[in-house]
Amino acid sequence: MAEYSPTELMICIAARLMREARTAFIGTGIPMLAASLAKKLYNPDLIAIFEFGGIGASLEDLPRAVGEARTFYRALVATGICDVMETAQRGLIEYGFLGGAQIDPYGNLNTTVIGPHYQPKVRLPGSGGANDVGSLCWRTIAIMKHEKKRFVEKVDFITTPGYLDGPGARERVGLPAGTGPYRVVTDLALLGYDEETKRMMLLATHPGVTVEKVIENTGFELIIPKRVVQNEPPLADELRVLRTEVDPERLYI
C-alpha cells in the first residue's frame, strides 16, 4: 500500500464526496485541493464556485486564495461576491465546503475567537464567506483536524450555523428550509448527522483507525451506529494526480 499523509487522506475522502456534486462552493485550503482532484479524476463537470466571483474555473492550477486569478482561469463566469452569494440564497448551490477551528455536535462552526469576544485568547480571521455558505448552501461539509480541543460540546462562538441546538432550530430562526450540515471529513473519520436528533454520527473510520480512537479524540458524545464501515485508503491514482497534477508545488501537501 502506498504511503500517504493524513492531509492527503482527507483530500481524497473529500474529493470522493464531490463525485456526484454538480455545484460546490469552495472555501480556502483543503476544499480547493479536493475540488481540483475531484474534477480531474471523478467529476470533470463539477462547477466550483468561489466567493469573490469565480464560477466554473478549469482549476488547472491550484488556487491559493479565494479571489485570485486561478479561481476563474478559463472559467465560465467571472462575476462578483453579491452575485455569488445571491445565487446561493436562491438555492442553486448544492454543496458548501468549510474549515473551522472548532465544531460542536450540531455542526456549528467557529472561526472567530477562542475565548470571549472582547480580548479573546486567540483572535481568528472571522466569518468571511463561511456564514453565508453555511446559511445558504443546501448541504455543508466541514473539513478539519480531529482533536478533542476542536470537537467540543459547545463552540466558543457560532460563526457559522449548523443545526444550532437541534431539530427544527434552523427553520425557527429563519434559515432556508432543508439546509444544514451534511458531512464532516477529519484525519480520523468520515462523520454525518443523525436524521432525528441532528447530532453528529460516526459513519466510517479511516484505515488503521479504531472507533475508540475516534471517541477518544472527540470532546462530546458521538453517535456510534451498530455498523461502522472503513474508508478505502487513498488509491494510487488519487495520490498520483494529487501530487503531480493538483499540487505539484506542494503548497498544501
Place this chain on the structure above:
Amino acid sequence: MELIDAGQKELLQPPDVEEFRRWIRENKSPVLRDKVMDEHEAVKRFIKDGDYIGIELYGTVRCPMSIVREIVRQGKKRLRLAGQGLLEIDFLVAAGLVDAMDITYVGYEVLGLSNILRRAAESGKVKLVEWSNGALSWRFKAAAMGVPFLPVRSMLGSDTLKYSSAKVVKDPFTGIPVTLLPALILDVGIIHVHRADKYGNAQIDGISGFAFEMARASKRLIISTEELIPTEEIQRYPERTIIPWFLVDAVVVAPFGSHPGEMCYRYERDQEHLLEFLKAAETEETTQQYLQKYVYGPRNHQEYLDLIGRDRLEALQRANKGR
C-alpha cells in the same frame, strides 16, 4: 415589522440616506473633469482623520496598496474600516491608525492567521463588530441602492449576528424571519482597477469582487489604476465601465499598484515578499521594521517600485499565465 432579534454591537457608521442624497447632489459632479493626481494629493485631499474607509478588492488580489502605503505615511488617525482583507488592513492596524472595524475576515487564508490583528484584538485595542462576507457586500449594495437596509437570509441564529449590529424582523409579506443589514455608506472608498481614463471611467478585468457596489456606496472615491487610457477607448467599450466618472474624485496612476498582491492577466503575486512580510508580522518590533523599510522609507509609489526592483517586477509579469 415585528423585531425578533438584534445584534448587540454598536453601528459604527449609521446610514443616513437623506444626507447621502444631499451630499451627492452637492459634491458629485457630472462634469467631465481631469482628476488625475498623485497618491500624495489624493490621500491628503480626500481622506480625513476619523473617516470610515473601504478598500477593494483585498490584500493579495487587485488591491490599491500604493494608496494604503500613502495613508500610513500621512498618518491618518482614528480610522474606521470595512474589515475584509489582509495586509492592507494589517498595515493600517500596525501603524496604530485604526479605532474600529466592521470585520468579516482578516487573515492570510492558507498562510495562516494575522498576527497583527491578533495583537490588536487580544489586547482590546481595536473595536470589532462581526459580519459575514456576503453581509458586508450587501451593506454596500444597500447604500448603492440608496436605501437604508436590505433583507437577507444570512447570519440568522449565529453569534456572528449577535456580535453585529444587524436586526432580525418578521417579513410582513411572507412571515419568515429575515436579517436586516444596515446600508454602509463609506466616507472614502479606494479601488484598484486595470484601466481608467482621466475622468475616472474605470474597467476591471476578471472577477469584480465588490467594486460595483462599493464604488456606489462611497461619498469620496479614489481610483488607482494600472494604466491610464484615452476616453475614446472607454467609449469603444462603454459596457465595460464598471465605475463611471461621476462617482470618482481622484484617479491615481499606479503600475504594479497591487504589489505584493496579484493583478489578473498582468502579474502574479509576489509570494516571496508576502512571506517576508508575514515573518516580520510575527513580532511588533519586526513589523515596525518592515513598515520602516517598505512604507515610511520610500517617499512615493515610484520609490517603492525602485526598492522592489525592476527585475523582480518583470519576473512577476512573466510568471503570469494570461488568459
